[in-house]
Amino acid sequence: MDQKSPEPILKLDNVSYQYSNNYQSVDAVKGVSVDFHEGKMYAIIGKSGSGKSTLLSLMAGLALPTGGQVIYRGTPTDAVNLDAYRRKNVTVVYQSFNLFPLMTCLENVCFPLELLGKTPREAAVIAKEQITHVNLPDTVYRRFPNMISGGEKQRVAIARALASGAKIILADEPTGNLDVANGEKIVELLWHLAHDDNYLVIIVTHDMGITRVADEVMQMTDGYLKPLIMDEIPAIDALEMSKLP
């Protein structure tokens, strides 16, 4: 667990991002510089509109920063094919699961594998392993997402994330739609993936419980990201946190 790569797997170098249209422009992310290492679980907290999800989408290769660079293993994302980057290197777990409603759970997990060129049969073998890995029974294979519980959906989503083989798992409020018990199980699963399987797990969350198990916690405020020392966390204005949705 303590063995960390000397080099960060993901590095944000003075990253900023500006939304703009004809009438206004908003600086959602402002000069964020931070290194992320494999084998660790990071938690990013902050108020709504503070730029957390935008930062996540930049790391996920869903958008390119308008300033600075997102660097994956030494290569900036603006120098790579973003589609390939998303297929192979980074994967996202969403609050609303974002499973394909018309695919069975197994097919959902197979999908990224097929994107990588595996045949459906090869993909199925791997997918089943990943489903087992996230502690789901094989009865979910043939079920559609609307036939399973929220916790199971999120596990399927995580299985799909793992199936791609990407070492970076970005999670956007992964426990937001789950009850406490299921949420804890998901967090535990992600913690093990980081610490047992050497994944880089970055969780954007309001869940203070996660901050307690995260290796590092950062706070996003008005586009700025600052690390929080573990001891400082209780000092966060409880009132302020309670306002978070």
Next chain:
Amino acid sequence: MIFKHSWNSIIRSPGKTFLFLILLTASIVFVNLGSSMNYSANRMLDQANEHFNTVVAFKYGDLHNPDGAWADENFQKNISAIDFSAITNHPAVIAVDQERTISAYAGEDSKVWQNSSPFKDYVIVTLRLLSEQDDGSWTALTYDTIFGRKVTGTVFLKVSPFSSSGVDISDQLLPDRTFLLAAYAQSSSAMTLIPLKPAELVQDPSDTLQGIGELTDITDSSDYFESEQGKAWLELAEALHIIDTSFQVIASSDIQSMIPFHMKQTWLQSGTFTQQPGTCYISERLAGLLELQVGDSWPLAYHYDPEGNPAYTYASETGFSHEEDCEIAGIFQITSDLTYTILIPYPDWLEKKPDNYDFLRVRVDNAQVEEHLRHVDALVPEMVELQVEDQGYSNAVIPILKLRERSLYMTVASAAAGVAVISLFAYLFIVRQRETADVMMKLGTGRARTISYLIIGILIVAILAGLAGTYFASLVDSKLTEAVWSVLQDGIMQDLRFSERALGLQVEFAPELVTADWVRWLTTGLVVSLVFVITLVTSFIALKKPKRRKAKAIIAPKSESGRAMTFARVPGLSLRFALRSILRNFSRSLIVPLTVALLAAFILIIGVSVADQQQAAETIYDRVPTTAYLTTILGRHRQFPIQLQSDVFRMLDNTFQGRQTRMMFQYPATGEQVRAARVELEDANPVIKEFLLTRYMHYEYMGLVTHADGSAGTPDLLERPVVDREKSAIEAQLGFSFLEQQVKRMPILALTDSVTRTSEAIKFRESQVQWLQGYSDENFLNPEYIVVLPDRFMSEQALELGDVIRLAVYEPDENFGVLVEAFDFKIVGSYFQGSRSPVFYVPWNLLTEVRMGTDLGRTVRLNPEDPDSPKVAGLPYEYVAASVDSATIIPENPRDLDGLRNYLEESDYSQIGIIRSNRLAVVIEDKALADGLLSIRQHLSFLGLIIPIMLLLSGLIGFILSYLLTRNRLPEFAVMRSLGSKKTQVYLAFFLEQFFLLLIGFLPVVVVLLARPDWLPAVGRNLVLFLAMYTLGIVIAIALMGRSKVLDILFTKE
């Protein structure tokens, strides 16, 4: 405040607002142009309706009695069976013209000698006989003329020894005696008086008059006229004088519908049309002669015979039928037919049988003619012909109706586009603000104010668009209408020369193009109102709380894990995705195949319909036979004497050197030569394929020769009829033949080239003639001894098809008295007679085959060219063929009727009402063809318009359906992208899904085409275009998916 917020909500999306403004303005411009054009077309139709009058003329089309309609028993019987009130009781009828001809005496001060007087050649005179001539006649010197205009004062003349009825009165003719006599004054080198009994000059003579003979010796009776007989003479003279000087009066129930007025041969110089009793109309010349003016009164004493007899309609015993002063209501331009005729509105006191074969004229609403014709068709017997005289209305309005049709298409299409634009932007402006509206409602803004907020901004934009659209439309609408109008002028068969579509005078018509500001403002107002209604409805929808949708249960694969990858074998990620989506979401996607099937079926039907119409256009020339016929300059009769060589042959070849005698060629020709000459001329003519000729003779049924089975018929059947050709002395003297009179009363034998294609037989459609097996109308082109009989005659005589009958054929002839022969004919057909005359039909070519006059004691060589050829009894073969009674022209190429028109014009033939050097008029019966072609053209034009609209619609529907279906799938799109799917993979997956749905919907059409591969050429192109357009719609919808905000979708918090 609401106004400001509403306006702000609009202007804060200027791109969208500007687009709405532009699109709505364009829609309003086009709707305005369409409605303006429609208004112009309707005003032009109004102008045409005011400009033209349409009269439906009812003509008695059966064989005509030469003595006139009043004497025609068949006519009177058939006409009395007609329910006139049913004919005229129709909404299309404006006025009804029934005419009766009567007489009016205007007194000595208004005396005009009438040329039409039946007594113009009769006189009552006193004379003294001088000496007897070699031929038995006497010279005489007249003293007094008591009646008549042919003898005035003292003149020398001759007196016939025979009375007009053939009685020998020579023993009464004594020299140096003074006689009073009534006589027919025959004008020749010396006038000859043919005496007659005075009683013969009146219909119901008194006993006194009946007691008077042809000659009354008054030598010794100086006071004869004081006697009873003398007074009877004077009364007779007075009656004859009244008749002789009476004016012809036409009583008409709608004077302006009478032919001379309707055909613009004359018109009112002064006065107005009125149906007031006691008014009358006279010609300009008569008014000048009698020094009468409009408003003057003129005493008239009317007399007429209710039975119709035109000759003797006044008798002193009965006096006048009616006497009254008539007020001159109008004076019309002089016209030869009506110069000395008085026209009066049909009076109540007049009760007279129909006396004219043109027995009814009905003025109808121009636009409802066809409707009225359909109504009337079932009400009149089959021999009644209906002739539409519309002064060119139907042709003049064709482009106007087309303009109106185009304007309607334009209005409807642009209005539909407008509704689409309004609906789309109502969605974009209003439904998209649902959340705002929801918040406003929650904050207590109230429904009315919230709705105002939603619609005010759009309405302002709509009003601006309306103002702009109205302005732009006003700049171009009249120019556009004018441009479209000028293009539409070129229609089908616009050349009306010789056409039945333009009988009589064609009234020039140049309509004025009218546009109106109020139409534009009204149209714009309607569009803005539509905006209001749609936005209001949309607002209500937006304010409605959305129903929670139940999550759709997806049925899991039945098997366990192994079947969880149902589509594992399908190659390609996108294809797998597409098939999976279709099958697992089919009920929701079913709308696509259903819609596609409907659209494709519609396009298929339109395509087949177009092919049918195109085929109909190709075959219409065969299906609708177009003929032409020769007629007189006024077109009143198709049956009139036509010379075979100088009329028919010369029409075929105007260099044909025919001598206008009864002998056709340089020598008496054989029948074969006549037929050969006809065929040769017909073959050589570039525009006339053939003539169908008809000649009328008379027949007498002699009996049955053999039954159809060959058994013997009537026993002891005469070989030929026994005819007494000996003329009595009276007949010889007067040039009168009882036999001829007898023959003229016999029924008609029509020798014709066709019983179904000629104008006379136009009501005989092929189906109405029941043919003997193996025979058809074609047989009538050969000189075969065959006959088609009326069904009634056959049943009366118990005849069957195939029987052979003997007919005596009679032909009155000016040179040889009466020609009589008997021939045997095989019955090859029967026709439904109805109320028609019992006409027998035999081939015209028999006239070139039969030898007539074999009992005349004349001979002719069998081969006229060979002087050694033996002589046979009879007249030359072509003798009776030289004259025909009607001729129907079959054009060489019905597709090129203009060629026929040019040919006729170059040959200077007349048209009805347009006299040229050749006074024969020709009428081309092209109305059915023109109507058929017009109908097909309109149908094709409509379908031609529908097809591109359908294709555009297909594209639009393809887009809308695909857009709506894929819109629900945006999360999947986003997830696929987030997982690193290439754009092409994602687009292809969704495209394939929609495309397969399209193909599924298209399957039924493919099945139909497999069953009917012959439809493929007609519909293939349109179906391919349909697939292409729909696919284009899919492509655009899928491309729009790419513009969705993936991040928003992915990071949506629930």
